[in-house]
Amino acid sequence: xxxxxxxxxxxxxxxxxxxxxxxxxxxxxxxxxxxxxxxxxxxxxxxxxxxxxxxxxxxxxxxxxxxxxxxxxxxxxxxxxxxxxxxxxxxxxxxxxxxxxxxxxxxxxxxx
Amino acid sequence: xxxxxxxxxxxxxxxxxxxxxxxxxxxxxxxxxxxxxxxxxxxxxxxxxxxxxxxxxxxxxxxxxxxxxxxxxxxxxxxxxxxxxxxxxxxxxxxxxxxxxxxxxxxxxx
Numbered sequence: 001x002x003x004x005x006x007x008x009x010x011x012x013x014x015x016x017x018x019x020x021x022x023x024x025x026x027x028x029x030x031x032x033x034x035x036x037x038x039x040x041x042x043x044x045x046x047x048x049x050x051x052x053x054x055x056x057x058x059x060x061x062x063x064x065x066x067x068x069x070x071x072x073x074x075x076x077x078x079x080x081x082x083x084x085x086x087x088x089x090x091x092x093x094x095x096x097x098x099x100x101x102x103x104x105x106x107x108x109x110x111x112x
Numbered sequence: 113x114x115x116x117x118x119x120x121x122x123x124x125x126x127x128x129x130x131x132x133x134x135x136x137x138x139x140x141x142x143x144x145x146x147x148x149x150x151x152x153x154x155x156x157x158x159x160x161x162x163x164x165x166x167x168x169x170x171x172x173x174x175x176x177x178x179x180x181x182x183x184x185x186x187x188x189x190x191x192x193x194x195x196x197x198x199x200x201x202x203x204x205x206x207x208x209x210x211x212x213x214x215x216x217x218x219x220x221x222x
Binding site: 004031033035040041042043044045048050056058059090092094096097098099100101103104105106 | 116118121144146148155156157158161163198202205206207208209210211212213214215
């Protein structure tokens with residue numbers, strides 16, 4: 001099992017460009033999450049999903065959109081990238097509340 | 113408001129010394145707390161959770177509801193313990209989402 005796989009690993013965008021980050025899990029998990037990691041701020045939740053076809057906003061959702069069309073995939077979109085979105089993005093998944101989250105390796109995004 | 117605070121950005125100790133990484137939380141209900149660890153060039157992984165009351169890699173953490181704390185302790189630090197440690201709180205509702213602290217980098221010197 002690959003676990004949680006994130007693509008791409010690195011990306012550099014210019015301000016205003018768009019992109020999609022893909023998260024795929026092969027553990028049949030219901031719940032999936034997107035976090036961003038910034039120095040001194042820990043991990044902050046962007047959006048999450050508690051099942052196929054559902055999405056919900058987290059702590060810092062502005063400037064991002066998500067989709068969960070298939071159970072195994074959770075996509076994070078940036079429609080018009082801004083330098084404030086320079087960060088490391090982590091996807092995670094779990095069977096449900098109260099159990100361990102399984103994390104991907106992260107995507108390092110730089111917006112210039 | 114639900115919040116997790118890790119007051120130390122960096123904790124530096126010598127090998128063999130005791131370690132205590134501090135975590136305080138703010139939560140009105142009955143909390144579920146976790147410690148996650150990120151070793152260099154590895155993904156974030158669960159270290160332990162309070163409900164299990166277990167010891168992993170020599171680390172323990174006790175939930176103190178009176179002080180709203182969940183400090184991580186190890187009596188004798190090893191060089192391989194050097195990593196970033198995050199304390200996390202499971203928020204209310206059945207969403208499974210975690211609220212993370214700011215993280216503490218543990219540096220164990222030889």
